[in-house]
Amino acid sequence: MQGEESLVQRAQKNDQEAFAQLYEEYFDKIYRYLALRIGNEMEAEDMTQQVFLNALRSISSFRWKGVPFSAWLFRIAHNQAVDHLRRKTKRASVPLDESLVSSGDSPHSTTERKIDIEQLLVATRRLTEAQREVISLRFSSELSIAQVARVMGKSQGAVKALQHSAIVALRRTMLVTEQ
Amino acid sequence: MKEDKEFNNILDECLERIVVDGETLEQCLEHYPEQAAELKPLLETVLAVKAASAVEPRPEFKARARYQFRSALGEKAAPKHRPFFGWLPRWATALAIVLVVLLAGGGTVAAASNSMPDSILYPVKLATENVQLALTTSQLSKVRLCAGFADRRVTEIIYMAEKGDAHEVEVITERLDDRLETLVVLVSELEADDLKDGEAMFTTSGGEEAAAPPAEPTPPAEPTEPTAPTEDTDGYSPGPEEPVSPVTVEEGGGIWGGRGQAQSEDELIMDVFYSAANNPAVLRAMLEEVPESVKAALLEAIAVLENGYENVLEALE
Numbered sequence: 001m002q003g004e005e006s007l008v009q010r011a012q013k014n015d016q017e018a019f020a021q022l023y024e025e026y027f028d029k030i031y032r033y034l035a036l037r038i039g040n041e042m043e044a045e046d047m048t049q050q051v052f053l054n055a056l057r058s059i060s061s062f063r064w065k066g067v068p069f070s071a072w073l074f075r076i077a078h079n080q081a082v083d084h085l086r087r088k089t090k091r092a093s094v095p096l097d098e099s100l101v102s103s104g105d106s107p108h109s110t111t112e113r114k115i116d117i118e119q120l121l122v123a124t125r126r127l128t129e130a131q132r133e134v135i136s137l138r139f140s141s142e143l144s145i146a147q148v149a150r151v152m153g154k155s156q157g158a159v160k161a162l163q164h165s166a167i168v169a170l171r172r173t174m175l176v177t178e179q
Numbered sequence: 180m181k182e183d184k185e186f187n188n189i190l191d192e193c194l195e196r197i198v199v200d201g202e203t204l205e206q207c208l209e210h211y212p213e214q215a216a217e218l219k220p221l222l223e224t225v226l227a228v229k230a231a232s233a234v235e236p237r238p239e240f241k242a243r244a245r246y247q248f249r250s251a252l253g254e255k256a257a258p259k260h261r262p263f264f265g266w267l268p269r270w271a272t273a274l275a276i277v278l279v280v281l282l283a284g285g286g287t288v289a290a291a292s293n294s295m296p297d298s299i300l301y302p303v304k305l306a307t308e309n310v311q312l313a314l315t316t317s318q319l320s321k322v323r324l325c326a327g328f329a330d331r332r333v334t335e336i337i338y339m340a341e342k343g344d345a346h347e348v349e350v351i352t353e354r355l356d357d358r359l360e361t362l363v364v365l366v367s368e369l370e371a372d373d374l375k376d377g378e379a380m381f382t383t384s385g386g387e388e389a390a391a392p393p394a395e396p397t398p399p400a401e402p403t404e405p406t407a408p409t410e411d412t413d414g415y416s417p418g419p420e421e422p423v424s425p426v427t428v429e430e431g432g433g434i435w436g437g438r439g440q441a442q443s444e445d446e447l448i449m450d451v452f453y454s455a456a457n458n459p460a461v462l463r464a465m466l467e468e469v470p471e472s473v474k475a476a477l478l479e480a481i482a483v484l485e486n487g488y489e490n491v492l493e494a495l496e
Contacts, residue, residue: 016252023248031236045236049244050475054482056251057352061360061483063490072486079485083463083478120231139225140232142198145191160187164221167190171224 008069012059019059023052026070030077033141037081037132039121047084051077071150074137078151085129123173131166134159189214193222198229295338296347305354312361322365322447326454329358329487333458336480340462340469348476352483359487366494448495455488 010018030051035044054076062072124132130152137148145163149156189211196202196210204222208215236244291303308328315321332355339347462481466474 014255016249019252020249023245027241027244028236032232032234035234036232041237045240045244048236049247050478052244052248053251054479056248056255057479058356058483058486061356061363061487061490063363063493065493067493075489076482076486079482080478083466083481087466117231117234120228135228136232138194139229157184157187160191161183163194164183164187164190167221167224167228170228171220174224174227 004069005064008059008062008064012062019056022069022073026073027052029141030073033074033077033136034081036120036124036136036140038084039125043084047077047080051080054080067150068147070143071147074141074143074147074151078133119174120170123170126173127166127169130154130162131169134162135166135170138163186214186217190218190221193218194225197222197226296335296351297339297342297344318365318369319447322362322369325358325362325365326451326491329355329362330454330458332358333462333484336462336477337465340465340473340477343470343473345473345476348473348480352476352480355480356483356487359483359491363487363490363494366491451488451491451495455492458488459484 004022007018007022011022027048031044031048034047034051035041038044038047051073055073058076062069124135127135133152134148137143137151138145143151145156145159149159152159154162193207193211196207197204204219204226207222208218211218291300291307294300294304308324308331312321312324312328315324332351335351336348336355339351459481462477462484466477469477
């Protein structure tokens, strides 16, 4: 991909192609992040679309100044996820979405993947909100520690500590599930 | 504690080696023989998590989303119709307002400053704001003005959201975005001298400081109960000693005017922090109360507010 800073500057000047490139670069990552945070395929789809529409609206207010575009974009997704989850906790909890599978897999691997995802979604529900956020951003969307720290507004040390405690908790939960 | 920190760093280094550099788990563990026993199960867990979370969006959804996004891109790139007074150069806008003041009296401008977006005087309110900004010489005063205008937009969003007018909420949100963007530029241009500067600015007839945003009516259905403490997006949760209260529109206009004008850097920063925390919280609290048709527009307004204030705070830093 062309230099991201240059792409963002062009997008801010209403260059459709530049914004389209940013969209293609981040669409899947944002979707994966929201899918793991929300645990529901349809809701994750709707919210992914909304993230990019919001980004389109407010791209002009983005200032580079050391803040990567990815951190800004994931921040929008993070805010939407927080709003969504806050509203959702006021309603009855929704069962895990079994449709969250990789559509390109063979039947056999799909079954394996599906089990893994269900286990993972169950396991992440036992994490704290911040731990779940770190796991989603770090391993589902593959952001660096520095980027995760920017999105969450925490220090890198705090994110590393959250990452460690989240992995330990996941390990424990997944072992119990397997037994 | 120190050991924990060291282990956290080692764990992260291992993850980078595996995820970014493509090392195998065994290769990675060779670098840290002393921690290998503790690292191994954690790294295995991460690999399992990565494999499980590699979900892809459905192709039909991707195609539909791409099409809709392209349409939105096209709409944004299309030329917008100019707002009232928008076709005039800045000096002409100022002249037009001066003429309005002379012909209709300061009362018209004062009345316009109280108007809401569904009022016939609302365009005068917007134009007056531009004139105030254009004629204010002190940079710090410009910042205060602009921040106050942003607060006004929030008040207007609340008013129109309660009326169920999603389109108007979107239009005001665009204006809010512009105001916050201007605020970022103004704050970026602030110099040390400006931050000590508390001098008077553009004045209107009667000697009233124009920098103090004029009084606005309280929107009819504006929430009056203090909002329950709301955890913000950073996990910040105001304690009982600092309840998040809704935007209050007081004499002086908006929450800025209502709390007095910032006279120093510290006060200015505190005011920005207050608005940055309070305004999104107020809109968020409204989400449960407004009609379903307005919620998407309100969510967009919240996103614009949060992003805008984040940029303002960074510029202040």
